[in-house]
Amino acid sequence: MEFVKSTVVRNFLFLLSLVLLAFLFSLQFGTSYFSPSEVIKGLSTADSGIDRTIIWEIRLPRSLSAALVGAGLGLAGAMLQVTTRNPLADPAILGISALAGLALALVVVVFPLVNSYIRGLACIAGGVTGGALILFLSRGFVSPLRITIVGVAVGAFASACIIGLITGSRVVLDLALGFLAGGLYGAGWEDAFWWLVFLPLMGLGVIGLANRLDNLTLGDEIAINLGENPDRTRAAAVLFSGLMTGIAVSISGLVSFVGLASPHIARAIVGRGSLNLFLGSILVGSIVMLAADTVARVVIRPSELPAGILTAFVGAPILIYLVRSKLS
């Protein structure tokens, strides 16, 4: 048992070091390249040279945003997969991201000049509404497949509305393109507010729900007999995932695949139990998002690709490898 525990700790340290490495790379690579020592110098000196401006004002906030968006989406995906007992659950597949996006599109079309906080709140409202809608429409369903079908339908509906709104309103076309593909172009220190909201919420969600969701896996009747309230716990987990997704969408637009792949990758590395899964998914989500954003900036520089496209590019091979290796 001691051995198992120490292996888990070691694997967590491994993931954590990968996060730091991905973070360092994301500061190094871009339109211009910096060595690690130049990065450290750029972070630590107070002069106003061009290097410092690039690292401190452009790359650092963008990397922090990428790490947190990945973490939030990874956690939301893990929580949805555990709650719906569906390994295919993810904020994008269940339509929650699309509803967050729809709320944003609505606000921007009706009030084109609103500030980023209102936009962020719109995304959060949309995400939580998405969660609530899934809960409401799938009430009484036990089958994970049915819940997924409801989610896919909700997502398709919301996506159609988004496209309709955008094509009907030329004002927001620029914003819309970046946002639909998902990416961190334009992320900056003004997102810091959301990081400060994000982190404590993630902690609360993990601590408050991991143990309860673990007990729910034993079966509803047994969970009730242990003193749990399965319906309330499931509702809390889905709404919480909507909240995480909303914040992530407000920063990065519609990024898919991170929520789907991160929990599977995390499970293979840090093993069983909701707490391990949630913490692992947070770390893996960060790694995938940081890597995707870094690659997005490098491949066609000086221009860049939307990171939302590259999350699948980075995550899919890892996921397929893991699924195949589990077979043997």
Add this chain to the structure above:
Amino acid sequence: MNSEPIIACNNLTLGYKDTVVINSIDLEVRSGEFVSLLGPNASGKSTLLRGLSGIRSVDSGELSFSGQAISSMTARELAKHVAFLPQFPSRDLDLTVRELVGRGRSPYLSRFTVTDSDNTKFEVDRAIKSVGLEELAERMLGSLSGGEAQRAWIAFALVRNPKILMLDEPTSHLDISYQRDLMRLLKELCLDGLAVVIVLHDVSLALAYSDRVIGLDQGKIVFDGDVFNDPESAIQALSKLFRMNLVSIPSSTGRALVAPDWINPED
């Protein structure tokens, strides 16, 4: 038998929408009692068990545990008092026996507990030992046989030191030697003061091991008797309840050993 009942209900009524399944039942169970609930299909046995364990809410009537009304207890307080297992608890869980049993301590643990305390370890070891699974404690639940998995789940239920254990048809998927072992185990637990209430289909198992048999028919108690001291009344009542003759077989222990008369042409 004059101790305070561990569980007591008055006028207990349970149902689904417009259908009454359990109709105004009065019942008391005391420490150390081994009670079997018997009855034809759809007589309300499983519903009664779920009502008594607090898993489903009561439509009307009073239900109390050691004198405390259920309405005044928190879910966790109730969990420490009553342990319930459904007919087929999942074996498709990514847990070892020890991890499963550890989960059973959750009513006692804070939500923020990450590592096991010495007390938890002690209780988990004790529960695993009480069902004789020490050798298999680190095995995955899915790798166990049906009888072993059943024991692991019983350890899961016992680890919170409940006053009453309720099982819904625990023998239904076990071979006969496992059925006997399980009933022996439950009997031993009763001797230590635990009250056990089980739903059974097997009349002969119920009469061979329990102290008290309750016969249910259409949501009403039609028989409630001490089968150890007066097996004859129970045999008669159960024959009538199942509309099937029960044959007594001489046994060396003095316990009632009966078999359904499967081949009687007059039934």
